[in-house]
Amino acid sequence: MASPSPQQLEKHIRRSALDTANVLFQLHAKQRMRQRHVTPAMVYEALQKGKLTATPEPDPRYQGLRCRMQRFVAGVDLAVVVYVDMPKPDLVVITVFSVEGA
Incomplete structure (x- = not known):
């Protein structure tokens, strides 16, 4: 099966994040x-309405792809990095950061 396109991934992330029970936070993400x-x-809004702003990349430690969604939320240009394993709806938040601070 072919890898999903960035547009397919963005749509999948947005749709999955509509049910916040699908969004899981790693300890590192909670600390950040x-x-x-x-x-x-703020994280839910970035995932539900944001844009995929970096090329999705595989991570050898996990199945699926590491994706960065970005959106201006509450005065912050927020980036949320999640693991996505399509077609599963779970989104694992790895980290969050302000793009200005990147």
Whole structure:
């Protein structure tokens, strides 16, 4: 089976994030959220309405692809990095950061 296109991945992430139960946070992501004053609601909005801004890449430690969704939320240009294993709806949040600070 061919790899999904960036457009397919973006659509899948947006649709999956509509049910927030599909969004799982790694400990590292929770720590960065606290440190950077990012709320879960900000992450959900970035995933539900954001744009895929980097080329999805495989990670040998996990199945699926590492994807970065970005959106201007609550005064912050927020990037949320998630693992996606299509067609599964689960999205694992790896980290969050402000693009200005990148």
